[in-house]
Amino acid sequence: MIGYALKQGLRALAASAILALAGPAIAEVPLGDDGLHKPDWLQETFLDLREDLADANAAGKRMMIIIEQRGCIYCTKMHEKIFPNPDIDAMIRESFFVVQVNLYGDLEVTDFDGTVLSEKDTARRWNTVFTPTMIFLPEEVPEGVTAISAASAVMPGAFERATTLAMFTWVRDKEYDNIEFQRYFAENFYAQE
Numbered sequence: 001m002i003g004y005a006l007k008q009g010l011r012a013l014a015a016s017a018i019l020a021l022a023g024p025a026i027a028e029v030p031l032g033d034d035g036l037h038k039p040d041w042l043q044e045t046f047l048d049l050r051e052d053l054a055d056a057n058a059a060g061k062r063m064m065i066i067i068e069q070r071g072c073i074y075c076t077k078m079h080e081k082i083f084p085n086p087d088i089d090a091m092i093r094e095s096f097f098v099v100q101v102n103l104y105g106d107l108e109v110t111d112f113d114g115t116v117l118s119e120k121d122t123a124r125r126w127n128t129v130f131t132p133t134m135i136f137l138p139e140e141v142p143e144g145v146t147a148i149s150a151a152s153a154v155m156p157g158a159f160e161r162a163t164t165l166a167m168f169t170w171v172r173d174k175e176y177d178n179i180e181f182q183r184y185f186a187e188n189f190y191a192q193e
Contacts (some may be wrong), residue, residue, distance in 0.1 A: 028080075029079040029080060029083075029084075034070065034102050034105060035070030035071065036068050036069075036070060036075070036100060036102055037068070037075060037076070037079040038100075039079060039083065041089075041092050041093050041096075041098060042098050042099075042100055043055070043097055043098055043099055045099055047099065047101070047107055047108060047109040047110065047119075048110040049063075049065075049099070049109065049110060049111055049112050049147055050110065050112055050141075052097065052099050053112075053137060053139075053141060055097060056097030056137075056139075057139055059097055061094075061095055061096055061097040062095055062096050062097065062136060062137070062139070062171060062172060063096070063097045063099065063136075063137040064096045064097070064098045064099070064134055064135065064136050064137070064171075065098075065099050065100075065101055065134070065135040065137070065147060066098055066099070066100050066101070066132055066133070066134050066135075067100075067101045067102075067103055067123055067126075067128050067131055067132060067133040067134075067135070068100060068101075068102065068103065068131050068132050069102065069103035069104055069131045070102075070104070072131045072132065074130075074131065074132060074157060074158035075131055075132045075158070077158050078132055078158050078164075082158070082159070082160070082161055082164050083164075085161050085165070087165055088161065088164055088165050088168065091165065091168045091169070091172065092168070095168070095172045096168070096172075101119045101122065101123060102119045102120070103119070103120065103123045103128060103131055104119070104120050105118065105119030105120055106118045106119065106120065107119050109122040111125075111146050111147055112141045112143075112144075112145055112146060112147055112150060113143075113144050113145055113146055115146070125146070125148075126146065126147065126148040127148070128156075129156065130156040130157040132157070132158060133154065133155065133156045133157070134154070134155040134167075135147055135148060135151050135153075135154050136151060136152045136153045136154070136155070136167075136171040137150060137151060137152060138150065138152045152171055152174075152176055153167065153170070153171050153176055153181065155167050162185075162189045162190075163185065163189070165189065166181070166184065166185045166188065166189035167181065169188075169189075170184050170185075
């Protein structure tokens with residue numbers, strides 16, 4: 001009996017190990033005091049978007065604002081399954097200056113037009129409906145406009161790996177000047193989805 005029980009236990013352990021290795025990779029991304037994911041590529045700033053854009057340009061990167069909320073299952077999916085993908089992680093680190101805004105946060109945000117509001121009021125002003133929402137900015141923002149008005153692109157919600165990589169590539173390469181995103185995705189990334 002002991003031999004049989006031991007064999008069954010070893011089989012179960014081996015099966016668990018195989019399933020663990022075969023399953024999708026899930027990255028451990030620390031949570032901040034605000035309950036939002038805090039990957040190490042996230043920039044800690046004073047949320048003065050004009051200064052953040054200047055810092056992004058100085059670093060030779062494109063600025064991206066990511067709006068998230070505590071407990072958002074789609075934000076968790078992006079941080080644990082999509083962003084850790086080696087191609088996407090490398091793209092973010094090499095090409096993007098990422099600033100986080102809490103959908104229900106109270107920190108002050110200074111928008112490009114000089115308006116200073118809490119994170120939650122800024123998100124409301126930008127008509128943010130989904131989390132995560134990623135707002136990609138051009139290198140220059142005209143005076144007197146908001147971040148959402150100046151955006152080169154907005155990605156509302158969580159998407160799969162290929163769509164996310166396509167969006168980041170489309171923005172990085174400024175393909176939005178040449179082709180709409182859906183066509184760019186279909187021509188370059190659809191087979192990867």
